[in-house]
Amino acid sequence: MRSNRESGPHAQGDASPEKRQVRADARRNLDELLKAAMRIFAASGVDAPVREIAKEAGVGVGTLYRHFPQRSDLVKAVFKREIDACADAAAVLAARNEPFAALAGWMNRYVEFIAAKRGLAAALHSGDPAYEGLPVYFEARLRPALQGLLDAAIAVQEVRDDVKPNDLLRAVASLCVPTYDAGPDYTDRMLKLLLDGLRYGAAARTSRP
Amino acid sequence: MRSNRESGPHAQGDASPEKRQVRADARRNLDELLKAAMRIFAASGVDAPVREIAKEAGVGVGTLYRHFPQRSDLVKAVFKREIDACADAAAVLAARNEPFAALAGWMNRYVEFIAAKRGLAAALHSGDPAYEGLPVYFEARLRPALQGLLDAAIAVQEVRDDVKPNDLLRAVASLCVPTYDAGPDYTDRMLKLLLDGLRYGAAARTSRP
DNA sequence: ATTTATACGGAACAAGGTTCCGTTTATCAA
DNA sequence: TTGATAAACGGAACCTTGTTCCGTATAAAT
Numbered sequence: 001m002r003s004n005r006e007s008g009p010h011a012q013g014d015a016s017p018e019k020r021q022v023r024a025d026a027r028r029n030l031d032e033l034l035k036a037a038m039r040i041f042a043a044s045g046v047d048a049p050v051r052e053i054a055k056e057a058g059v060g061v062g063t064l065y066r067h068f069p070q071r072s073d074l075v076k077a078v079f080k081r082e083i084d085a086c087a088d089a090a091a092v093l094a095a096r097n098e099p100f101a102a103l104a105g106w107m108n109r110y111v112e113f114i115a116a117k118r119g120l121a122a123a124l125h126s127g128d129p130a131y132e133g134l135p136v137y138f139e140a141r142l143r144p145a146l147q148g149l150l151d152a153a154i155a156v157q158e159v160r161d162d163v164k165p166n167d168l169l170r171a172v173a174s175l176c177v178p179t180y181d182a183g184p185d186y187t188d189r190m191l192k193l194l195l196d197g198l199r200y201g202a203a204a205r206t207s208r209p
Numbered sequence: 210m211r212s213n214r215e216s217g218p219h220a221q222g223d224a225s226p227e228k229r230q231v232r233a234d235a236r237r238n239l240d241e242l243l244k245a246a247m248r249i250f251a252a253s254g255v256d257a258p259v260r261e262i263a264k265e266a267g268v269g270v271g272t273l274y275r276h277f278p279q280r281s282d283l284v285k286a287v288f289k290r291e292i293d294a295c296a297d298a299a300a301v302l303a304a305r306n307e308p309f310a311a312l313a314g315w316m317n318r319y320v321e322f323i324a325a326k327r328g329l330a331a332a333l334h335s336g337d338p339a340y341e342g343l344p345v346y347f348e349a350r351l352r353p354a355l356q357g358l359l360d361a362a363i364a365v366q367e368v369r370d371d372v373k374p375n376d377l378l379r380a381v382a383s384l385c386v387p388t389y390d391a392g393p394d395y396t397d398r399m400l401k402l403l404l405d406g407l408r409y410g411a412a413a414r415t416s417r418p
Numbered sequence: 419a420t421t422t423a424t425a426c427g428g429a430a431c432a433a434g435g436t437t438c439c440g441t442t443t444a445t446c447a448a
Numbered sequence: 449t450t451g452a453t454a455a456a457c458g459g460a461a462c463c464t465t466g467t468t469c470c471g472t473a474t475a476a477a478t
Contacts, residue, residue, distance in 0.1 A: 020475095021475090025474080049465060050466065051466095061466090071466065
């Protein structure tokens with residue numbers, strides 16, 4: 001169908017040698033499924049029918065189920081992928097901006113991420129054992145990302161040094177939840193407020209015991 | 210089928226006259242459905258199949274759906290009925306006990322109610338528009354009930370006067386949630402603690418400005 | 419080019435919510 | 449007491465959604 005050979009057999013990192021390479025169409029479909037699911041979830045929420053996702057990906061449900069034995073596995077995969085994207089954005093922002101701008105930029109990115117997942121976060125915390133482990137992954141990935149940005153901003157004395165990354169992550173997440181009737185830019189205003197709070201008395205606090 | 214006539218036509222409070230009385234079997238089935246749903250929900254959670262509830266009530270699904278056009282209507286009805294029962298218990302307890310004993314007794318009753326509803330409360334707060342209005346009903350019914358008991362206990366100086374009923378309701382409700390791995394009488398111990406807290410310095414605080 | 423392990427598609431199945439309609443029955447009036 | 453009739457009943461049938469199964473297609477290796 002498509003020519004995307006890499007460079008001979010065993011091109012991708014595989015532990016056991018002498019094993020057939022994963023078929024190209026399988027890899028491609030996996031990716032299509034994830035992208036399709038991302039689109040559908042964003043548009044219709046995480047309860048969108050499996051068939052709809054398969055169709056959007058141009059794939060049969062059988063294929064979907066081979067890659068994701070349970071519906072929830074697909075949800076988890078999408079969520080993880082988006083967590084990764086959000087975490088990875090930190091490094092890019094840090095490389096291209098001054099410390100505080102990078103921090104502010106990332107927080108915006110994070111808000112975007114959380115806001116788009118309305119319903120998902122709720123579904124996760126609803127005790128369904130199918131989603132176990134996701135909160136851990138969430139923190140394991142996002143906390144270090146934020147930590148780095150914070151440290152850089154603290155180092156140049158643009159941000160106080162007494163704020164815990166997890167508190168920030170949690171605070172912003174909960175700010176994004178009750179946005180049913182509030183204005184469209186409510187979370188943005190709240191985020192600005194938080195960022196200002198971070199700057200408040202930065203230099204003074206930084207050198208405290 | 211069963212002889213439960215009341216006292217001639219138009220026995221129940223009906224606004225429009227010259228209208229046929231609600232059929233006895235209809236009233237009876239409505240009640241059976243509510244009782245059956247209560248049992249099933251308690252045993253299998255609120256996600257139990259509609260058919261199962263209808264069967265338990267000795268009724269066809271058609272009948273269930275005439276009384277409750279949507280599944281969620283049945284859930285709401287059951288929940289309201291249990292809220293009512295809990296609220297009404299306050300008056301009974303107040304009539305038969307000393308003020309503080311009545312208060313303590315009711316709090317135990319409330320804990321029972323909340324603990325039995327595990328999963329329901331979660332389902333309600335999960336933003337499903339089908340359950341809108343229930344939280345309001347919850348507070349409208351339970352707060353006054355607790356208020357009365359508290360006032361009586363405050364009047365005889367057995368309980369401090371600076372505690373808001375809603376705070377208590379909420380606190381106990383959240384105490385009941387994270388009881389996944391804690392011991393079986395965890396909530397009881399916590400409730401005792403709260404009640405002791407209420408008594409602490411009752412007389413001293415009661416006469417403060 | 420042939421072989422073969424892999425992956426694919428989508429029909430079929432299961433389960434749950436909801437609708438529909440022919441049948442039953444409680445109520446009312448004669 | 450006895451129809452007449454509106455109300456209520458039961459449950460088969462339908463629709464949607466998750467999941468399984470298997471004959472077919474095809475990428476990889478030879």
